Amino acid sequence: MQKQNGLAYSYIRFSSKKQEQGDSVRRQTELAEKYSIANNLTLSEKNFQDLGISAFKEGNRPSLGDMLSAIEQGAIESGSTIIIESLDRLSRRGIDVTQQIIKSILQHNVFIASLTDGLLLNRESVNDLVSVIRIALAADLAHKESEKKSQRLRETKQQQRKAALSGKVINKILPFWLAREKDQFVFSDRLDAVKRIIELKKKGLGTNKIAKTLNDEGFRPLRSAGWNHTTVGKTLSSVALYGAYQTSETTKDRKVILLDIIDNYYPAVISKEDWMLLQSDAKQNKPGYKSDKNAFTGLLKHSCGGALVRKFHVVTGKTYQYHVCANARDGKCTVTQNFKNMEIALYKILKHLKMEKKTSVDTTIAQERAQLKEQIDNLNGMLLTMKKVPMSVLETIGNLEEKLQELDQQFKQQSDMVLAEQSVDFNLLSEIKDPIELNMMLKRVIKEITVFNLKKSWRIKVQYLNGHSQSFRWDGYSMSFVSDSKKLLEYMNAEKEQLDN
Incomplete structure (x- = not known):
């Protein structure tokens, strides 16, 4: 029978960043140390820690990959023991995934000690009925528990969405320029920063230059690393700037679906029209070198x-x-x-x-959109009364929805164009001294x-x-x-x- 070589490696894993300062690492480390002492094993300093990465998301897990590579390459010797708190630390995606990971470890003559499950697995365990059943039960339980947690989270978000739609102040993470005071939202002490971001964007600066300006001017950053283009870009694209709240829902496969936008939910920093202009200007910014002194770059x-x-x-x-x-x-x-x-x-x-500036969107598009919506609503109403749904009806609804999406895109493009045209005063263009600002206005x-x-x-x-x-x-x-x-x-x-x- 295969024997342990006396070396042990601890694989510590937990799912929430909040736990980094808590007891999770300490508890799992102590368990690994106690097990090593009780079984005459030497606990290696080469531990594998995936800090703050959820097992259920199965995202980028460098430490698990490093550990498996170390086993395959022999850096973790044959006969060594991997100590884990429980099998669900390896994966929570169900029986198949968990068994694949376990097999990839055991086939190299490396042991797995699962402390909570009371299992010591070796290469023969994959053919041992009792071990296989216990692994399957542990993996299935972990998967179902993760699904329950995710379902509870989705239900909580749905309740929050309903509360927000009714105008209630919900408990959620807010944009940095907003704060919550009892039953209302107010501006935080970072309002000056978001106003400066908007001001710089209106002058035609890109996200990198805005971030550099904020750092140079000493605006307190959100993180110790300072302001960066990603934070600036997300800020400028946020509907919360004009006081709206974007509701969303996360599916079982972790995809985020954007749902209703609730207007007038937060105090607004700028108007919706100004926000739309910011988005239009952002689309005109193309990657590559741009001269600071050329008003006609890109044109x-x-x-x-x-x-x-x-x-x-x-x-x-x-x-x-x-x-x-x-x-x-x-x-x-x-x-x-x-x-x-x-x-x-x-x-x-x-x-x-x-x-000649347009003052409104083409009325034919608006009329056609209204007609399509009415057709779709009527067909959906018919479906509710049918015992058996014909495929032709579903295909028709699908085709109508595709046409509606095309019209929605045309409507948005025309709306953006009308807004952009109205924002440009041709009589004042020659008076704009800043070439970056002039470039932005021309591109509108x-x-x-x-x-x-x-x-x-x-x-x-x-x-x-x-x-x-x-x-x-x-x-x-x-x-x-x-x-x-x-x-x-x-x-x-x-x-x-x-x-x-």
């Missing part, structure tokens, strides 16, 4: 599709500015000439930008600015997000107006009306 391009990159040339102490096509620089475009004074032209164009209404080569000049086309455009001619020194698609469309429509009459 200016050559007719070949390549970006127009700003360059500087110093002659006798004087700095000259020009643009080159990035594709030409990489050998993908035949136009290798420099584009002179292009930024001067663009700032001149700012004074001539014109666009402009899709791209394309430069076309003419014989001795350039045509600069401003393409708006709403589909219209304006074109200008620039010879390097003077600007002339070329065309306006909006005016052309209005002229053509007027001509058509006259012909019809």
